[in-house]
Amino acid sequence: MNRTKSEQIYQEACEHIVGGVNSPSRGYKAVGGGAPTVMERAEGAYFWDVDGNKYIDYLGAYGPIITGHAHPHIAEAITKAATTGVLYGTPTRHEVKFAKMLKEAIPSMDKVRFVNSGTEAVMTTIRVARAFTGRTKVMKFAGCYHGHSDLVLVAAGSGPATLGTPDSAGVPASIAQEVITIPFNDPEAYKEAMEKWGDELACVLVEPIVGNFGIVEPNEGFLPLVHELAKEKGALIIYDEVITAFRFHYGSAQTLLGTTPDLIAFGKIIGGGLPIGAYGGKKEIMETVAPLGPAYQAGTMAGNPASMLSGIACLEVLQQPGIYEEMDRLGGMLEEGILRLAEKHGITLTINRLGGALTLFFTDVTVENYEQAEQTDGEIFARFFKLMLENGVNLAPSKYEAWFLTIAHKEEDIVHTLEAVDRSFKALAQ
């Protein structure tokens, strides 16, 4: 595969853009280095790079592109925004329509506010929880990513009873000391941490279905316990649904799980590919936010007509009957096919899948928490990633990231992908 132009553009990018990329996860450092593929065009389930190579895409832009690239209905909405003004700085009818659509999909949510990214959404839910409870401490789960604000770039201490340490230079230790990070799916660690910190907690921040160390579902009974003890201690529950909302079915993960959080943070899918975030929750909590209440949050770009129209169009596409069932069917085909090929070539592999999202872990360990996800063999993944690219399949360059199916993927794409996996596993096994 000729990648000359990708390499040239990346070299030039490195002279002008820090690290050559605008988000660290786009670089190929985690997969042994080299120039990341520079894409030129995307349509449906496919990418074409600057050298003219074609790929089946499972990156889905890290989640948002659930309709497939350049979906005509979303393209039409964005064109409308481009010709009627992309940014007003005034209220618009689109914001109201979109807020109503989100509330209809997620009935537990009384009020919503639009922001510009998942980072902003999560950051603000924490502020709101602190304002509402008058407390400062935050509990979260190891390996979950909640954006790049100071409060959530915090690593675990040495155990459930220990406060956190900064996970990035520039995050003050004093801020990390406000955060307790414990293992996911570990009732005992949660009980211990709640016993110690529960009375000081403003909130428990949780990805209800984890998307950031692979797809990991909560074990039976874990989320109900999280809710029960948080309620007992007066801490709010925030669901970070930046990945999960509208991913597995039309609406929030809470419908699948039968639990109701106090606040929800959104991003990714709800923008139809344009920048967006949102947060919402119960009326009495949301009314803590300015201009009604004392918790400040604002944004020049928030609720802009382009993101609103694109988001509305995306949800309209997702209302079509049968599409989640089809992503689940194709996801199942991929999972079953990849496992069969792993057996054929003697590759050790565990797959976690929910609907059209799946993660390959190169380990025989069952993955229910971050420590187990870390068992996946990064070197094998790095080789697999590059082999798949050579074979025309674009994955995220991270051993933890999910493959995201879209409604544009067809059975023939799955067949081609499995042929690529067959060739890649064969090369790995040699």
Ligand code: PMP
């Ligand atoms: N929360 C979760 C669960 C995420 O996966 C991400 C992004 N990967 C974020 C928050 C941050 O969203 P953004 O990149 O839009 O700031």
